[in-house]
Amino acid sequence: MAVRRTSAQWSARFMVALRLLIQSGLLVAVIGVVGHFAGLVLVTSTVGPTAYLMLAHPDHVTARVRNAVAGHGVAIGSGLACAAAFGLWEHPPMTRLGNTTLNQAGATAPATAVTLAALTVMGSHHAPSAATAVLVSSGSAAPGRPLYGLVAGLVLVMILAPALVRLPGARRQTIELEG
Numbered sequence: 001m002a003v004r005r006t007s008a009q010w011s012a013r014f015m016v017a018l019r020l021l022i023q024s025g026l027l028v029a030v031i032g033v034v035g036h037f038a039g040l041v042l043v044t045s046t047v048g049p050t051a052y053l054m055l056a057h058p059d060h061v062t063a064r065v066r067n068a069v070a071g072h073g074v075a076i077g078s079g080l081a082c083a084a085a086f087g088l089w090e091h092p093p094m095t096r097l098g099n100t101t102l103n104q105a106g107a108t109a110p111a112t113a114v115t116l117a118a119l120t121v122m123g124s125h126h127a128p129s130a131a132t133a134v135l136v137s138s139g140s141a142a143p144g145r146p147l148y149g150l151v152a153g154l155v156l157v158m159i160l161a162p163a164l165v166r167l168p169g170a171r172r173q174t175i176e177l178e179g
Helices: 007-038 047-056 065-085 102-122 129-138 145-165
Strands: none
Touching: 007 047, 007 145, 047 065, 047 145, 065 102, 065 129, 065 145, 102 129, 129 145
């Protein structure tokens, strides 16, 4: 059954989309510029989903800074442990090899599983942390500069995104994801 929207609903949806366009563009641009001047890659694949949750759904439990910190913290810890256990501490990441090695597949599975299980026990759900677990355990965000960049980018998102949604004029209205 098709859902018909009124012009007021379309207008509200457009305004939320415009807010997200501006806020997310500004957020990622600032993180990219800071990374450029810091000499680190701060814009990683965990920045986008974390920014999305915090900007588009700021009142949702998964967007809480506490859950983001716990989620990414657990993911980094489990990812590092699994990377070490599977001999990937200094292994080139998947993107450089062109395919996934058996050790990378072996490391990413328990890192993701431990992250999800720990966050469930802690009651700190934050879906983007699963991406962090994969990046770290596979060696894509290896210890050293890649990992520092990943962490710094996430810290900036966790500081700047909540501030952006609280700026005067930044309406916290969200749109339901159905239809």
